[in-house]
Amino acid sequence: MSAYINYISYYLPEKILSNEDLAKEFPEWSIEKIAKKIGIHNRHIASDNETSLDMGVKAVQILFEQCNIKPESIDYLLFCTQSPDYFLPTSACIMQEKLGLPKTVGALDFNLGCSGFIYGLSLAKGLIAGGIANNILLVCSETYSKFLNKADKGNRTIFGDAASAILINNEPKGLSAKIGEFTLGTDGTGADNLIVKAGAMRQPFIKSIEFQDDFGNTTSDRNLYMNGPEIFNFTSLNIPKLVQNNVEKNKMVMRDINHFVFHQANAYMLNHLRKKLDIKKEKFQIRMNFCGNTVSSTIPIALKELEVENTIKKGEKILLAGFGVGYSWGAVVIELT
Missing domain, CATH: 3.40.47.10 (Thiolase/Chalcone synthase)
Incomplete structure (x- = not known):
């Protein structure tokens, strides 16, 4: 059975860290040098009380609203994060309640970083191929900024916070990416x-x-x-x-x-x-x-x-x-x- 990426949305926190901001903190770094080498001008940074779970929920809510998706249609939730709210319980379980997904939904977290989206797609395709689920919500969300030392100019130049929500189905709709x-x-x-x-x-x-x-x-x-x-x-x-x-x-x-x-x-x-x-x-x-x-x-x-x-x-x-x-x-x- 085939699997398709059909809809994608994302959420970026309100706070922005620009190259100009970084240049003020680290005068030895020029704005031009940062932009040319790293290819980044702005990074969105989660607020002190905003977590990966919070951002993931917002990304899904955007997806549901923009693409007219009903929560009750989801039968599996995959949440990729390396910055969970708690050691336990699983953030995906809390997300199920916050999003109003049915209690019959399967839900799990998996801990992967920059390869996480690809691995999430592989899990989703396997669930569809195995006849376990047909409408899978894959959420990726990270607040790496909370791991960074304020004086670590190297990593603060690179990383931003964000969440994305992807709907994967067993039939083509929307983007229809097999x-x-x-x-x-x-x-x-x-x-x-x-x-x-x-x-x-x-x-x-x-x-x-x-x-x-x-x-x-x-x-x-x-x-x-x-x-x-x-x-x-x-x-x-x-x-x-x-x-x-x-x-x-x-x-x-x-x-x-x-x-x-x-x-x-x-x-x-x-x-x-x-x-x-x-x-x-x-x-x-x-x-x-x-x-x-x-x-x-x-x-x-x-x-x-x-x-x-x-x-x-x-x-x-x-x-x-x-x-x-x-x-x-x-x-x-x-x-x-």
Whole structure:
């Protein structure tokens, strides 16, 4: 049985952190340098009392209103987040009540970052193929800003907060993007290169001492740590192979793909991948200037922007690729039927 991405919406918090704001905090950084290298001008930041669950609920409410979707039509809820409200209960269970979804719905959280949307699609397709569900709500939401040290200029330049809501059905409607074959991968040897060490069972919250990392950023074990060069090396080594393998798995060649939408990590990394894969600029879509790297929501936000712009059209094939924390990575081709 086929599965289709039919509707996408997203929510961005009201507060905006611009390059001008960052330049005031860190005078040694120029606005032009940030914009040119990272490809981001604004990031939306969750308020102190706004959580990933709150943002996810708002994204779904936008989806329901814009696309005339009834809550009672949903029979499974998948919630992707690495910044949940609680260790337990599962945020998806609370979301079920807040959205008025039927009590017969299946609901679960899964903890993945920049590859989370791709993995969520794979779970949704499997649920449909197994006859378990027909109308699946996939929600991706992160508040990485709450992990960042205020003096960590590197990561504060990159990450923004956002939530996205995607409806996946067993029949085409709306966008009608048929989900193809997946290629997935995992390498836990890179776990320490993108991590929040303190807070869970391995290292419970303690009074953390701030220190300067190897890249001049102030951080602590309670904050997000990212080894940028190692993340870049991992991406450069694995993602070109991922893309080529997924194209072959879908019985295509590179020229068959009309658009490439990768996880919107930063412009420097994306342009490096584009050149390494010899992808034409007009086929390689970047939509992150207005919101930053929103982790698991970057790909659905970019897809929604492309849909609104009428950049993607019926009959076209789009390769989606997510990669990052874990390490984890995944790709899939969708076709607008």
